[in-house]
Amino acid sequence: GTIPSSMGEMRSLKMLVMYSNYLSGQLPKTFWSGCQSLEFLKLSNNHFQGNIFPEGANLTSLIALFLDGNNFSGSIGEGLLNSKALVYLDISDNSISGTVPLWIGGMRISFLYMKGNQLKGPYPSQLQSLPLTTLDMSHNSFSGSIPRNVDFSSLQQLRLQNNEFMGSIPDTLFEAGALLVLDLRNNNFSGKIPNTMGKSSSLLVLLLRNNNLQSHIPEKICKLSNVGLLDLSHNKFSGTIPSCLGNMSSNPDRDFAIWGWQSQFFGTDIPFLQDWSYTSALNIISSFQIGFDLRIGTVVDFLTKSRYEAYRGGILYNMYGLDLSSN
Numbered sequence: 349g350t351i352p353s354s355m356g357e358m359r360s361l362k363m364l365v366m367y368s369n370y371l372s373g374q375l376p377k378t379f380w381s382g383c384q385s386l387e388f389l390k391l392s393n394n395h396f397q398g399n400i401f402p403e404g405a406n407l408t409s410l411i412a413l414f415l416d417g418n419n420f421s422g423s424i425g426e427g428l429l430n431s432k433a434l435v436y437l438d439i440s441d442n443s444i445s446g447t448v449p450l451w452i453g454g455m456r457i458s459f460l461y462m463k464g465n466q467l468k469g470p471y472p473s474q475l476q477s478l479p480l481t482t483l484d485m486s487h488n489s490f491s492g493s494i495p496r497n498v499d500f501s502s503l504q505q506l507r508l509q510n511n512e513f514m515g516s517i518p519d520t521l522f523e524a525g526a527l528l529v530l531d532l533r534n535n536n537f538s539g540k541i542p543n544t545m546g547k548s549s550s551l552l553v554l555l556l557r558n559n560n561l562q563s564h565i566p567e568k569i570c571k572l573s574n575v576g577l578l579d580l581s582h583n584k585f586s587g588t589i590p591s592c593l594g595n596m597s598s599n600p601d602r603d604f605a606i607w608g609w610q611s612q613f614f615g616t617d618i619p620f621l622q623d624w625s626y627t628s629a630l631n632i633i634s635s636f637q638i639g640f641d642l643r644i645g646t647v648v649d650f651l652t653k654s655r656y657e658a659y660r661g662g663i664l665y666n667m668y669g670l671d672l673s674s675n
Contacts, residue, residue, distance in 0.1 A: 351375060356382030367392040367414065374398035380405035380427060392438070393417035400444060401427030412436040416461065424449050432456065440464050440484070448472040463487045463507070471495060471513070486510050486531070500524040509533040509555070517561075519544040526550060533557040533579070543568050551575050557671070558582040565590055565672075577650055577669045585675040593670060 349371060355361075356378030362385050372395035381404050389407075392414045400420040405427030407413075413431075416438045423446030428434060437457050441464040448467065453474030460478070463486040470492035475483065476499060484507040493515030500506065500520055509531045516539035521530060523544050530551060537559040543566050551572050562584040570592035572578075578593075650657065650669045 351379060353378045355379050358383060360385050362386060362409075363388040365390045367394070369394055371396060375402075377402065377404055380407065383407060385409050387411045387433075390414040391418070395419055397421065399423075399425055400439060400442070401425040403427060405430065407431050408433075410434050414438045415442070416440040418442055420444055422446070424452075426451055428455070435459065437461070448474070450474050453477040458482070460484070471498070473498075481505070483507070494518050496520070500527060503527050505529040507531040508535065511535055513537060516540070517542055517556075522549065522551075524549075529553045531555045532559065535559055537561060539563075541566055541569065545569065545571050549574070553577045555579045556583065560584060562586070564588070565593075567592070569593070579650070579669070579671045581651075581671040581673040581675070583675055585672070589672065 350373040351366075351371065353376040356376060359382060361383050364383075364386060365388070367390045371391070375391075375396060375398070380402060384406055386407055387409050388411060390412075393416070395418065396415070397419040399422040400415065402425050407428070408430050410428075410431040411433050413428075413434060413436065417440070420439070420442040421444065424439075424444060426449070428437075429451055432455065434455055434457055436459040438459075438461040440461045443466060444462075445466040445468070447469035448462075452472075453476070455478060457478050458481045460475075460480060460482065461484045463484045465488055467485070468489040468491065471490065471494045473495060480503055482505040483503060484505070486507045487510045489512060490508070491512040491514065494508075494513060494517075496518050498518060498520060501524055503524060504526050505528060506521070507529070510533070512535065513532070514536040517532065517537050519542045521527065522542045528550055530553065533555050534557065537556070538561065540563045541556070541561060545566075545568050549572050552574055554572065554575050555577070557579045558581070560583065561580070564587035565580065565585055567590050569578075570590055651671055
């Protein structure tokens with residue numbers, strides 16, 4: 349079925365959860381313009397279509413929006429310009445095309461998921477203005493190099509895999525003290541692994557598989573003492589393998605409790621708990637409670653014994669992986 353236009357008259361509605369049904373059609377304009385009290389909207393995994401974020405939308409109270417797993421198409425409209433409280437946005441796995449709009453740089457989004465669309469263009473410089481904690485642009489057609497002056501200091505997760513990025517990997521990525529997960533697989537990055545990594549790094553997962561990286565593997569990679577999963581396969585590395593890579597599992601200070609890290613999430617007093625599976629090569633299983641926090645536990649796909657296996661939960665306390673194949 350469809351969402352009736354009369355739902356736009358529910359001006360006191362604060363939370364709407366209708367995910368994983370057989371809903372289809374376009375979202376009524378009256379819905380976008382009338383539900384001004386709506387704070388949490390989850391319409392994931394349905395069959396909605398049409399342009400996303402049409403003009404005239406007025407969801408001024410919106411904090412979290414999940415439209416992933418639908419059939420939205422066309423470019424990203426300007427319908428969220430009035431949603432200044434928006435912190436969490438997931439438009440993954442649709443057929444959205446075009447580029448990331450400039451207006452998004454004026455928002456306060458901290459969690460941005462855009463994977464599995466047809467988005468293109470260079471790395472969006474306007475994202476620099478956002479207080480991003482998680483950014484997933486994977487499985488699109490973004491291209492070009494990543495600007496060297498991008499500040500990644502607030503990011504905990506950056507997933508750019510399966511795009512067409514090229515050029516060298518910015519030094520700032522390995523200087524970002526909060527970064528826990530960095531996935532750059534299946535791009536066209538070239539040059540050397542940056543030599544700027546230090547003991548202040550919090551990286552737990554570093555995935556650089558299937559790029560054009562070359563030269564030797566730097567000894568400084570040993571300073572990434574928290575890394576448990578390291579994939580450097582299918583590149584053009586040469587020379588000797590740093591002996592320290594054999595000690596990946598011997599760091600006594602490595603605290604895997606960070607796999608359950610949490611970020612404070614403020615803005616509303618609706619207690620609502622929901623779980624979802626974020627299905628990508630590097631997956632996120634999350635519990636989201638509005639008004640309290642966002643607890644994130646990580647599920648990782650990693651090649652072991654010639655096949656990819658998914659590892660989640662407690663096994664990650666003892667999971668270590670190193671892949672240097674096809675160099």
